[in-house]
Amino acid sequence: MNRIIIDSEAIKDNYLKVKRWVNDHGATLTVVTKALCGHLETIRALADMGISSIADSRLQNLHEMTDQNLGFEKWFLRPPSQSELEEVVNLTDVSLNTELGTVKKLNLIAEEKGLVHRVLLMIELGDLREGILPGALVRLYNEVFQLANIKILGIGANLGCFSGTVPSVDQLMQLILYRELLELKFQKDLHVISAGSSVVLPFLLEGQIPSAINHFRVGETILLGTDLINGGTIEGLRDDAFILEVEVIEMKEKSLTPSGETMDEIAPFSAGEDQVPEDRTPGQRGYRAVVTVGGLDTDITGLVPVNDSYQIAGASSDVTVLNIGDNPEGLRTGDTVCFKMGYSTMVRLMNNSYTDKVMKSSI
Ligand SMILES: Cc1ncc(COP(=O)(O)O)c(C=O)c1O
Numbered sequence: 001m002n003r004i005i006i007d008s009e010a011i012k013d014n015y016l017k018v019k020r021w022v023n024d025h026g027a028t029l030t031v032v033t034k035a036l037c038g039h040l041e042t043i044r045a046l047a048d049m050g051i052s053s054i055a056d057s058r059l060q061n062l063h064e065m066t067d068q069n070l071g072f073e074k075w076f077l078r079p080p081s082q083s084e085l086e087e088v089v090n091l092t093d094v095s096l097n098t099e100l101g102t103v104k105k106l107n108l109i110a111e112e113k114g115l116v117h118r119v120l121l122m123i124e125l126g127d128l129r130e131g132i133l134p135g136a137l138v139r140l141y142n143e144v145f146q147l148a149n150i151k152i153l154g155i156g157a158n159l160g161c162f163s164g165t166v167p168s169v170d171q172l173m174q175l176i177l178y179r180e181l182l183e184l185k186f187q188k189d190l191h192v193i194s195a196g197s198s199v200v201l202p203f204l205l206e207g208q209i210p211s212a213i214n215h216f217r218v219g220e221t222i223l224l225g226t227d228l229i230n231g232g233t234i235e236g237l238r239d240d241a242f243i244l245e246v247e248v249i250e251m252k253e254k255s256l257t258p259s260g261e262t263m264d265e266i267a268p269f270s271a272g273e274d275q276v277p278e279d280r281t282p283g284q285r286g287y288r289a290v291v292t293v294g295g296l297d298t299d300i301t302g303l304v305p306v307n308d309s310y311q312i313a314g315a316s317s318d319v320t321v322l323n324i325g326d327n328p329e330g331l332r333t334g335d336t337v338c339f340k341m342g343y344s345t346m347v348r349l350m351n352n353s354y355t356d357k358v359m360k361s362s363i
Contacts, residue, residue: 032219154192
């Protein structure tokens with residue numbers, strides 16, 4: 001069976017570095033765990049690292065963390081659906097919200113339970129995912145301040161999560177100005193300005209983030225080391241915390257170009273090289289390894305062979321084909337091949353029941 005090998009030491013190295021950058025800025029960090037899809041051994045490892053605040057977008061994952069009693073402060077990342085409200089109040093310490101009607105219902109539920117639920121109100125700053133439109137801010141805060149069983153923690157924004165808009169210092173300044181406006185208008189403190197996800201970290205390292213931004217919610221860069229602005233991995237971070245291991249089920253020397261006319265519609269799961277490389281000559285042959293991961297398992301375009309001389313030729317629903325040149329290592333049927341991966345590929349693999357998840361420390 002395919003397996004994803006999880007190195008908690010690599011996650012810890014990344015976490016400690018990101019935490020230091022965030023703390024040096026005078027801010028606090030909540031680690032976004034949704035990509036772990038509730039994998040308990042990794043989540044326990046996070047608790048052992050001293051992580052105290054986590055955010056997840058699925059209540060099922062938060063349920064399991066609650067059952068395990070790991071002592072995390074738990075944030076619910078996705079604005080809650082109507083069917084989730086009771087559990088949100090029961091399970092989470094903070095939820096991110098954008099809809100007045102939803103916050104009012106959270107208030108009623110919290111009141112029934114004799115609890116105070118904390119919320120972060122999220123503002124739309126150009127990414128066009130969820131967020132309160134700036135014109136509606138004052139009215140909404142005014143109403144939410146009246147709710148006895150809701151405490152507003154502060155103000156937040158998603159930058160670059162949806163439409164890929166590159167965050168700008170101007171957007172962050174806008175967020176800070178909204179906070180000042182609301183504090184002045186209502187004479188209340190809004191302690192938290194939460195603006196950071198992985199995409200903001202390269203700007204933090206360049207010293208471009210205003211000091212008033214005091215909370216970061218980070219997933220991808222802690223888990224995979226990704227530099228979302230410059231590409232590749234942020235210097236000093238590790239990109240090997242999650243490695244996919246699959247098996248070679250066929251190994252043959254073949255032609256490197258298909259014969260006959262090709263049409264994308266015929267191969268709905270095709271992934272890999274868009275075009276034949278320029279240095280390939282007609283009729284050229286080479287070794288091809290067929291391995292046991294396909295589009296049914298994950299997004300193949302985010303797989304990167306650890307052996308950088310291997311190239312992904314393409315994939316179907318069940319298998320991926322690798323060009324491995326002259327096969328200098330003598331790769332054979334039954335051998336394994338390892339891949340690093342991008343975030344969307346990793347999330348899908350973590351959520352895929354055909355892939356085992358094992359801790360490196362237990363192998
Ligand atoms: C609301 C919210 N905040 C923070 C994050 C973390 O983003 P990233 O994994 O890019 O750090 C996400 C995405 O997972 C999110 O939806």
